[in-house]
Amino acid sequence: MQSITSRQAAALLFAIFAPCTSAGNSTDSHLASRYLPGDPGWPTHAEWNQLNETVGGRLIQGRPLARDCFGSSTLNDPVNVMSPYWLNDSCNPFLGPNGTCTLGNMASYAIDVADAGSVMAGIQFAQQKNLRLTIKNTGHDYLGRSAGEGSLALWTHNLKNISVLNYTSPHYTGPALKVGAGIEVAEAYAAAQQHGLRVVGGGCPTVGVAGGWLPGGGHGPLTAAYGLGADEALEYEVVTAAGQHLVVSPTSNYSDLYWALSGGGPGNYAVVLSITIQAHPDGPVAGLSLSFVNTDATTYWRAIAAWIQRLLEIDVHFPKLNSAATFTSAGFSLDFVTLPDVSSEAELTTAIGPFLHDLQQLNITVSTLETQLSPNYYAHYQYFTTSSTINTTNETVGNRLIPRSVARHHLPALIDTLQGISNNNSAAVFVIENNNVTHQNVGNQPGANAVLPAWRDSLFSLNFGVEIAPDASWEVIWAHQTEVNDWLDALRAVTPGGGSYQNEATFNDAEWKQDYFGVNYDRLAAIKAKYDPEYVFFANAAVGSDVRWRLAKDGSGRLYRR
Ligand SMILES: Cc1cc2nc3c(=O)[nH]c(=O)nc-3n(C[C@H](O)[C@H](O)[C@H](O)COP(=O)(O)OP(=O)(O)OC[C@H]3O[C@@H](n4cnc5c(N)ncnc54)[C@H](O)[C@@H]3O)c2cc1C
Numbered sequence: 001m002q003s004i005t006s007r008q009a010a011a012l013l014f015a016i017f018a019p020c021t022s023a024g025n026s027t028d029s030h031l032a033s034r035y036l037p038g039d040p041g042w043p044t045h046a047e048w049n050q051l052n053e054t055v056g057g058r059l060i061q062g063r064p065l066a067r068d069c070f071g072s073s074t075l076n077d078p079v080n081v082m083s084p085y086w087l088n089d090s091c092n093p094f095l096g097p098n099g100t101c102t103l104g105n106m107a108s109y110a111i112d113v114a115d116a117g118s119v120m121a122g123i124q125f126a127q128q129k130n131l132r133l134t135i136k137n138t139g140h141d142y143l144g145r146s147a148g149e150g151s152l153a154l155w156t157h158n159l160k161n162i163s164v165l166n167y168t169s170p171h172y173t174g175p176a177l178k179v180g181a182g183i184e185v186a187e188a189y190a191a192a193q194q195h196g197l198r199v200v201g202g203g204c205p206t207v208g209v210a211g212g213w214l215p216g217g218g219h220g221p222l223t224a225a226y227g228l229g230a231d232e233a234l235e236y237e238v239v240t241a242a243g244q245h246l247v248v249s250p251t252s253n254y255s256d257l258y259w260a261l262s263g264g265g266p267g268n269y270a271v272v273l274s275i276t277i278q279a280h281p282d283g284p285v286a287g288l289s290l291s292f293v294n295t296d297a298t299t300y301w302r303a304i305a306a307w308i309q310r311l312l313e314i315d316v317h318f319p320k321l322n323s324a325a326t327f328t329s330a331g332f333s334l335d336f337v338t339l340p341d342v343s344s345e346a347e348l349t350t351a352i353g354p355f356l357h358d359l360q361q362l363n364i365t366v367s368t369l370e371t372q373l374s375p376n377y378y379a380h381y382q383y384f385t386t387s388s389t390i391n392t393t394n395e396t397v398g399n400r401l402i403p404r405s406v407a408r409h410h411l412p413a414l415i416d417t418l419q420g421i422s423n424n425n426s427a428a429v430f431v432i433e434n435n436n437v438t439h440q441n442v443g444n445q446p447g448a449n450a451v452l453p454a455w456r457d458s459l460f461s462l463n464f465g466v467e468i469a470p471d472a473s474w475e476v477i478w479a480h481q482t483e484v485n486d487w488l489d490a491l492r493a494v495t496p497g498g499g500s501y502q503n504e505a506t507f508n509d510a511e512w513k514q515d516y517f518g519v520n521y522d523r524l525a526a527i528k529a530k531y532d533p534e535y536v537f538f539a540n541a542a543v544g545s546d547v548r549w550r551l552a553k554d555g556s557g558r559l560y561r562r
């Protein structure tokens with residue numbers, strides 16, 4: 001059968017929501033929590049079937065996926081996510097016969113979203129039946145924002161529309177890419193490339209552009225050249241909690257919603273159907289990678305300090321240069337340097353030259369060094385994308401945005417802290433992602449969107465974490481998490497004003513409001529209350545997530561009304 005049209009769904013919504021606000025069951029304040037399977041109030045088979053009919057047969061029952069060595073099958077699954085912490089061993093074959101295979105934190109049902117109508121039907125059903133609602137795209141989220149026990153998920157993976165257009169607005173005139181909410185980074189790159197264009201996307205090819213990546217901020221190899229993902233957003237096509245199907249832009253009547261969606265965090269203000277982003281003329285891109293090993297701790301950590309110091313110069317003299325480096329106690333790898341629109345590798349060698357000189361001075365032997373000039377961005381991206389940039393979901397991660405002032409004036413304290421972490425746990429992995437995202441370099445004004453202002457003052461985004469073994473117990477994962485939180489505390493102490501990138505952050509940062517949203521918090525909270533007064537969209541550590549609901553701490557997955 002056909003799915004209902006937006007108009008029909010809107011009419012239905014109005015009919016159901018209007019009485020609800022006065023006397024209906026769904027908003028009864030005496031309901032202490034969202035229903036879970038097994039609760040007397042949980043929808044009957046007949047009711048689920050009815051929802052299924054409403055959405056044209058696109059309702060899917062969630063099934064636990066045996067964790068297949070952290071494979072990519074979760075990408076194509078309606079409810080399962082990647083984070084080992086949120087999977088919580090509820091179906092871990094590595095645990096042997098003692099293991100269980102239940103849904104745990106994963107959604108009970110999912111609607112395979114095809115259009116605004118199916119989103120409206122899902123919101124309406126969840127509200128009417130007192131269910132938790134989640135939104136799941138690829139399941140990359142580290143904060144558990146795309147999972148939720150007993151929830152009805154809106155699964156956006158199959159919104160694969162993508163088109164190139166010429167966009168005209170008071171703010172931007174030029175080529176643009178309209179990406180459906182299910183489009184992944186590599187799909188956007190490929191589509192742009194076919195039209196002689198390039199777009200800003202993530203480093204990981206399977207991250208969802210319009211899902212969590214852009215609304216959470218969004219960095220990647222072209223961020224220094226053009227901006228963060230959120231800086232590139234021209235307009236959003238959304239469905240609000242009230243069932244309105246809107247197009248929001250800086251010049252629409254919903255400029256506040258545009259502002260919040262652009263960096264204010266995913267899954268919280270509206271359901272996104274598509275985003276139109278800027279696209280840019282393609283051309284040659286120079287790339288570089290190099291690595292060296294730690295043979296002597298003193299010179300090794302001096303080399304890391306030298307890299308950070310050189311980044312201060314690179315930001316000024318090569319503002320379009322983007323770099324990502326990974327290091328552990330064992331070695332340093334500058335994985336992915338991107339410098340667009342140069343005619344040869346020479347310019348890149350010039351940019352990195354002073355650092356190579358530093359290494360020489362320190363008697364450090366470079367183990368690998370490679371430069372490559374690619375004819376276009378996508379070719380460059382594919383060349384430098386390695387398995388380590390793709391398949392590292394088996395980790396606990398934390399993040400700190402490191403201010404330039406710290407690199408300039410307090411570098412020894414920062415290095416001491418990094419070295420201290422590394423000495424305490426030799427398995428600690430760090431990633432330095434450098435890009436100049438000052439308003440000047442990006443070409444927008446302060447306050448243009450809800451990106452955490454600390455990004456603008458940061459020299460680099462620092463990830464830190466530890467890998468999680470396939471058979472790690474909940475206690476072990478929790479211990480890793482606690483350790484990473486301790487590292488965050490240590491780093492926060494030496495990086496005043498720094499903040500954290502919410503898409504790569506620890507899920508239980510006690511200072512999440514300040515760290516993820518900073519001065520934007522109150523304005524975002526007001527927009528949340530305006531567009532989602534019932535707090536239908538609930539996501540961990542999202543703006544307003546502590547207003548109406550409280551997630552049980554006992555692991556029951558129950559979402560209690562405050
Ligand atoms: C291996 C790996 C590599 C990464 N690399 C990068 C990187 O290079 N750069 C970077 O910036 N980040 C990176 N990230 C972080 C990434 O940006 C976030 O995990 C992001 O939330 C993923 O979004 P998603 O839509 O793919 O995932 P999901 O987990 O499906 O969704 C993430 C969030 O978006 C919400 N959401 C999804 N779809 C919609 C929708 N249509 N409407 C409203 N809300 C929606 C969900 O509810 C959830 O809150 C990486 C993460 C991992 C695990």
Ligand SMILES: *[C@@H]1O[C@H](CO)[C@@H](O)[C@H](O)[C@H]1NC(C)=O
Nearest residue numbers: 024025026028041128129130
């Ligand atoms: C509404 O509440 C009444 C009384 O508690 C109950 O019988 C009925 O099933 C509820 N309806 C819905 C749709 O939940």
Ligand SMILES: *[C@@H]1O[C@H](CO)[C@@H](O)[C@H](O)[C@H]1NC(C)=O
Nearest residue numbers: 049052056057058059060061
């Ligand atoms: C929804 O309907 C479709 C088509 O009839 C069916 O294949 C699917 O199994 C149903 N989903 C559920 C959860 O029953």
Ligand SMILES: *[C@@H]1O[C@H](CO)[C@@H](O)[C@H](O)[C@H]1NC(C)=O
Nearest residue numbers: 070071072073386387390391
């Ligand atoms: C990443 O994991 C997926 C799923 O296991 C696999 O198909 C793919 O080949 C892996 N990619 C790399 C580069 O290791």
Ligand SMILES: *[C@@H]1O[C@H](CO)[C@@H](O)[C@H](O)[C@H]1NC(C)=O
Nearest residue numbers: 093094095096097098099471
């Ligand atoms: C299963 O649990 C029992 C009892 O706790 C324990 O002795 C045994 O080693 C476990 N087996 C596996 C494979 O973990």
Ligand SMILES: *[C@@H]1O[C@H](CO)[C@@H](O)[C@H](O)[C@H]1NC(C)=O
Nearest residue numbers: 115159161180181237273274
């Ligand atoms: C996707 O494309 C189809 C056909 O071009 C169009 O009807 C539909 O509205 C598009 N959906 C979105 C979300 O852009």
Ligand SMILES: *[C@@H]1O[C@H](CO)[C@@H](O)[C@H](O)[C@H]1NC(C)=O
Nearest residue numbers: 163164165166167174175195
């Ligand atoms: C956009 O405009 C350019 C220049 O006028 C034109 O060549 C191109 O075909 C247009 N692209 C689209 C998708 O309309």
Ligand SMILES: *[C@@H]1O[C@H](CO)[C@@H](O)[C@H](O)[C@H]1NC(C)=O
Nearest residue numbers: 246247248249251252253254
């Ligand atoms: C914006 O709102 C005004 C006043 O309500 C209305 O007249 C106008 O048509 C709206 N514009 C758009 C683009 O929706």
Ligand SMILES: *[C@@H]1O[C@H](CO)[C@@H](O)[C@H](O)[C@H]1NC(C)=O
Nearest residue numbers: 296299302360361362363364
């Ligand atoms: C590098 O080696 C030279 C020659 O062996 C030595 O003089 C110098 O002190 C070394 N530098 C460092 C930083 O170890």
Ligand SMILES: *[C@@H]1O[C@H](CO)[C@@H](O)[C@H](O)[C@H]1NC(C)=O
Nearest residue numbers: 417418420421424486487490
């Ligand atoms: C390293 O471990 C010690 C002892 O547990 C602790 O006091 C110290 O704070 C840790 N250092 C860092 C940087 O985590």
Ligand SMILES: *[C@@H]1O[C@H](CO)[C@@H](O)[C@H](O)[C@H]1NC(C)=O
Nearest residue numbers: 315316319404436438440441
């Ligand atoms: C960032 O790039 C701009 C050029 O767009 C440059 O003028 C500026 O100095 C750089 N900012 C910093 C803090 O390095």
Ligand SMILES: *[C@@H]1O[C@H](CO)[C@@H](O)[C@H](O)[C@H]1NC(C)=O
Nearest residue numbers: 070391392394467468469470
């Ligand atoms: C995590 O995954 C990566 C990539 O698949 C793998 O190389 C590594 O060994 C895994 N780590 C652990 C601790 O299992």
Ligand SMILES: *[C@@H]1O[C@H](CO)[C@@H](O)[C@H](O)[C@H]1NC(C)=O
Nearest residue numbers: 085086088105474553554555
């Ligand atoms: C994971 O499971 C344990 C019980 O084994 C529970 O205490 C904990 O709260 C659960 N965590 C999550 C995030 O579900």
